[in-house]
Amino acid sequence: MSMIVNRRDLDFLMYEVMDLDRLLAHPRYQDYDRDVISAVLDTAENIAEDKFLSCAAALDAHEPTFDGQKVRIMPEVKQALDTYAEAGFFAAAFDQTLGGLQMPFMVSSALGGLFTCANVGIASYFFLTQAAANMLAACGSPAQKALYLPPMLAGRWYGTMCLSEPQAGSSLSDIRTKATPVGDGRYRIEGSKMWISGGEQEISDNIIHMVLARLPDGPPGVKGLSLFLVPKFRVNADGSLGAKNNIALAGLNHKMGHRGTTNCLLNFGEQGDCFAELVGEPHQGLAAMFHMMNEARVGVGHGAVMSGLAGYLYSLDYARNRPQGRHPHEKDPTSPQVMIIEHADVKRLLMAQKAYVEGGLALVTYCAGLIDQQAVAEDQIERQRLSLLLEILTPVAKSWPAEYCLEANKYAIQVLGGYGYTRDYPVERFYRDNRLNHIHEGTHAIHGLDLLGRKVRMQDGAALAVLEAEIKKTAVEALERLDMVGYGEDLCRAFAALKDCARAVGRAGDMNRMLANATVYLDAFGHVVVAWMWLRQALVAGAALAEQPDHPDEDFYRGKLAACRYFYAHELPSVHAKFTLVASLDDSCLTMQDSWFTGR
């Protein structure tokens, strides 16, 4: 059993649930069919196991160090990334016109996920590079694209995203980094950027930092932010490297997890000129960032799912092979012990993991599919519909997996018991890694505000209406099947509560009060969406078994049906208390006073 992927589940989601075949019929993806994709994933799986998984524990134990001069990283990291680059994977999702492989995003995401599951510390380097290249592809000038994209897509130069500063994390409007025009079209950058993953390393020949900074004539707040391209080594017109560009590594951050990736405080232009190029129009930096935000956020959700999957697969394997204890009805202590997978609570811990991880994977795969469909949509109306769906699902796809796949990791530790709590087994590492995903790319709170304050209300509720139409389609399908009718009813009831709640909040008037429990709303909203994802999976599995009761994949489909049943029995009912709370405009937290917390 692979410890990084269930390929049967990937195929199920992509082809049986999300209808990837239909997408592949489009000329844009004419180079791809099931065989090609399978071969690509085979290659990726092999590299991920050989080069990434093999050093994951060691990399966690031996994080990069900085001696004041140089960053030192285990040599296995460069070897792994070079192999990934040789396979052409840096370019997987990019258009052929840019030198990319033009893979469907659904496939390139699945591919990337194999590496995250195997070794998130290494995978972060290429994810950030791809994100930076993506932004350049969307907003850069033809000259910038010609100069910078080829080495980035080849994996010779890496990229970073430089938004946060020590005093400005969630609050981008307080970014202070300055960009001053030099006169020759270049800009001089001065300021500090915090939490820069991959901000310094000696693996790639150059590092291309995408930096948010403020022009002298920029208005205050986010409207005054512009996007700049700042290379570690200046780049000559012919693409050769020039002098170092005065970006100083002020220090590495030492995190609880994600220890394999350098995470840096960088000082730009502190001791000399740090030159930059403007990307896109002045003061349009945030728009440029938002351009790529949905993909990046779905990517974070995908990463959370993959850490969850790593724990699920490992703890499942352990539970199948660890004997201990007996069934409750077995009173004879000399009877043989059973494998712990036979214990009801271990089954529950594994089932919850399956429900969270495979439910989360369905969600991020669905979102990836929306991005693909946008790329081939025939008309503006359809593109708009897809965009609305993606807009409203993005905060969920970013946040729900972080919350529940971390919970899955907590359960994976529990399956292993005391052993799971030691560093001799990998499950505690996944748990540490996954805790980051509530924080970066917008905290939980930010996404709650985004969902309840913006997305459910946008265009007079248009996004919510589009989502409702999609969910209703699935519910109607279920209502027509005897074995699924209960799920269909439960889903409709839950969605009605979700909608009523949004309406009640919308009537409140007082913005502070409306948004006081936005994070609770985000949480419950996510459960409804994932319940929908489970019903979609159950419908497919049920249909497959109805058509062919002795299906060779019967066990797989039964697992999908069982997990759906679990989700509707154990998980979905929890949403009603939450929607009731949010709809009541409860202000028990909002009215709390600082001095009341400890009474002094």
Add this chain to the structure above:
Amino acid sequence: MSMIVNRRDLDFLMYEVMDLDRLLAHPRYQDYDRDVISAVLDTAENIAEDKFLSCAAALDAHEPTFDGQKVRIMPEVKQALDTYAEAGFFAAAFDQTLGGLQMPFMVSSALGGLFTCANVGIASYFFLTQAAANMLAACGSPAQKALYLPPMLAGRWYGTMCLSEPQAGSSLSDIRTKATPVGDGRYRIEGSKMWISGGEQEISDNIIHMVLARLPDGPPGVKGLSLFLVPKFRVNADGSLGAKNNIALAGLNHKMGHRGTTNCLLNFGEQGDCFAELVGEPHQGLAAMFHMMNEARVGVGHGAVMSGLAGYLYSLDYARNRPQGRHPHEKDPTSPQVMIIEHADVKRLLMAQKAYVEGGLALVTYCAGLIDQQAVAEDQIERQRLSLLLEILTPVAKSWPAEYCLEANKYAIQVLGGYGYTRDYPVERFYRDNRLNHIHEGTHAIHGLDLLGRKVRMQDGAALAVLEAEIKKTAVEALERLDMVGYGEDLCRAFAALKDCARAVGRAGDMNRMLANATVYLDAFGHVVVAWMWLRQALVAGAALAEQPDHPDEDFYRGKLAACRYFYAHELPSVHAKFTLVASLDDSCLTMQDSWFTGR
């Protein structure tokens, strides 16, 4: 603001809520009054801050090492423990007849909690010593007590509990360690013991291991386990130390948290004689263990609360001093940033922490009070009533704080954002430390089975009836007060659901099915109990403010009222879906088949 304790809250719980004064009126506690206790806690707080808190981060980063010969531990650990010993605290809870200080358990627990909060890695050494001494005091012979207790209560010798083995954690009936009578009253021990905290160290002059082992004529299963005292250095009749006793440290376990305490695999009698004394009667080892189990388990719950408190106090202080962002209605980016404690979701994260931590502290303080009341109970009926209450609350007091104070630690990280995820701040350490508490002293699953399979049914539901009477008393008090009537009703409704659920499960007949969702029951049961604890606190706070509206502690009381309101609005409603699930005898996990998980 102290980072390890809110003394006002301790006083509130002990005197205002749990009526410690009444206990102090008993002759057994004649040496104690409020002033004495306050002075003792002052001393403890000072030592905990000076010697324990000061090296907590360093100890986590520099865990003990074993070079094959010797265990090396930071010298600060011995200094801290010696100071603790000099203050007489090893003996705090022990009877004066044994040389103890005969403190109420409620007070000695509070005292111990200060040290756990400051540095759990060091505190574990004295907790285990106290637990071992406690067991010896309860089950040892007069000669054993005379020989071993004085140096243990003086903190010169430490103790351990040796139950688990590599193949037997939760399943004690599979313990293999053998004890063979030598003929002179001594026994020879052979076997391996796993997860032994404090199992080897060079801090104390000797280590007294309390070991579960099997005599040659012992029946299989737990009924064949006997308790043995096994010293690291053999002890002569005059108390002087003899030769080493052939206990080999096979290796240290390296954990995610609790890194300050050595945690060992010990081999007894592998390379020579390892002599032991029998403690209590043959084959009564488990009974001896159970004798001390309630205190130990409440102690684990207390520890979980303290790790939760550490995160709460730290993140509260951070939120009060970290500026970032503005209120939702403030659109001017040039307006000053607010402290993050002003953001609704940060308030929610802090409020949830307060509700979990102070709710958990109330629960373990209540349980400690039950132990105290047992010690002074006047008649058998009252002792029996107290014992039933403690029996049914123990699995809750052990498990609920582990679950929800870990959640509190997760929130503390969230308050600090990216900083909270780094090792430069202590909140990620508390989160790592606290994850152990779901596992040791009986896993969550074990306590679920204990609660639903045994405690709610014991003596024909007598324990549940006693608990109901206590909860009803509080509810009735609330129903008589206009401002609390809603809480009283909610609590009654939740308890009725809890009881109906137990009844429905009891009727099921099929043991496997009855217990399939026992962990879910444990979780919801805990929320009802903690809701009760919050209502008790709110009643006291409300009465204090009603009596004196301009009370100097008005802020403190308002905080209690607000947290109670939060708990009833945000937390308690979640129990109904859970009780409904458990009562339905849902078997969606139980019927899950191994091969369905991944379909292969």
